[in-house]
Amino acid sequence: MKLATYLADGEERLGVVDTDHDQVVDARSAHRRAEGSDLPALASMQALIEAGPAALETLAGLVVGADDPDRLPLSTTRLAAPLPRPRQIRDFLLFEKHVRNCLAQESRLTGNDRPVPPAWYEFPTYYRGNPSTVVGHDTDIVRPAYxxxxxxxxxxxxIIGRTGKDISADDALDHVFGFTIFNDVSARDIQMRMAPVGMGPCKGKDFDTSNVLGPWIVTRDEIGDPYDLQMTARVNGEEWGSGSSGDMQFNWSEVIAFVSQSETLHPGEVLGSGTVGTGCGLEQGRFLEDGDVIELEIERVGTLRNKVTR
Structure with a gap:
């Protein structure tokens, strides 16, 4: 299934997306109509993830024909981030082409020539993002003044779907709820200035609207092979870059096994793959202008669209 969080009557609601009919099914309303009662697992995306496979099966049984009265037109429905308040965000750096391209551009801009660190090939590295800055599809990205x-x-x-600690690579995918598109918005000039300190990107990536998720979550059973997804980035309709999820240096099983060493993962945590090769402006020496519209598309997931404002 494709699962969204949408806004209606001033509240966030859980919906099932039917892209074939351009509709969203109100999950809570559909259950109330069918069973005459509310199901706590359908109160939010986080509640659904925590409730486990049985809740997903129940929800799947509620999705009926295109004339169901609980359906809304997708084109006029305002989507929020599918997981508006993730329990945690860890953003990895898993695409070698992206790493090499960015280091080359940073060298050109700063004069500091840096090779790919040997440790990058040894284990999947990451930083923690700020869950409080998450926004969704068609929400404006506000440029930081700096x-x-x-x-x-x-x-x-x-998206992590099951609690686990010291998870084996063989069992890791059983802990995945689904996949979405992640736009890790970055202030590159500030990021490059702060990088030599060795404390992470800091204000280069930590500002309101800097983490964009959407347009929805595709459950693991529907995504198919997560290492065979075409990924394309467009700005104002012009393609800026594309690549494949199959180019990840470490696969999701290895990533989950690594990050869960001596640390418990919880339902509703987000792991970012890092940028696919050519999937950002820095790699081409191009940056966003006010009014630009970014469209990030991943095969079998969808298209995440946002506009830059000041």
């Missing part, structure tokens, strides 16, 4: 090099980053987002 940057002249605002950039997008096309990533595949993995």
């Amino acid at each position: 940057t002249d090099m605002l950039d997008f980053e096309l990533e595949l987002g993995c």
Whole structure:
């Protein structure tokens, strides 16, 4: 299924997206109509994820024909981030082409020539993002006043669906709820200035509207092979870059096994793949202008669209 969080009557609601009919099914309303009662697992995306496979099966049984009265036109429905308040965000750096391209551009801009660190090939590295800055599809990205090099980053987002610690690579995918598109918005000039300190990107990636998820979550059973997804980035309709999820240096099983060492993962956490090769402006020496419209598309997931404002 494709699962969304949408806004109606001033509240966030859980919906099932039917892209064939351009509609969204109100999950809670459909259950109330069918069973005459509310199901707590359908109160929000987080509640659904925590409720486990049985709740998903119940929800699937509620999705009926295109004339169902609980359906809304997708084209006029305002979507929020599918997981508006993730329990945690960890953003990895898994595409070698992206790493090499960015280091080459940073060298050109700063004069500091840096090779790919040998440790990058040894284990999947990441930083923690700020869940409080998450926004969704068709929400404006507000440029921080302190940057002249605002950039997008096309990533595949993995949603954790089961609690686990010291998870084996063989069992790791059983802990995945689904996948979404992740735009890790970056202030590149500030990021490059702060990088030599060694404390992470800091204000280069930490500002309101800097983490964009959407347009919905595709459940793991529907996504198929997560390493065979075409990924494309467009700005104002012009393609800026594309690649494949199959180019990840470490697969999701390895990533989950690594990050869960001596640490518990919880339902509703987000893992970002890092930017696919050519999936950002920095790699081409191009940056976003006010009014630009970014469209990030991942095969079998959808298209995440946002506009840059000041």
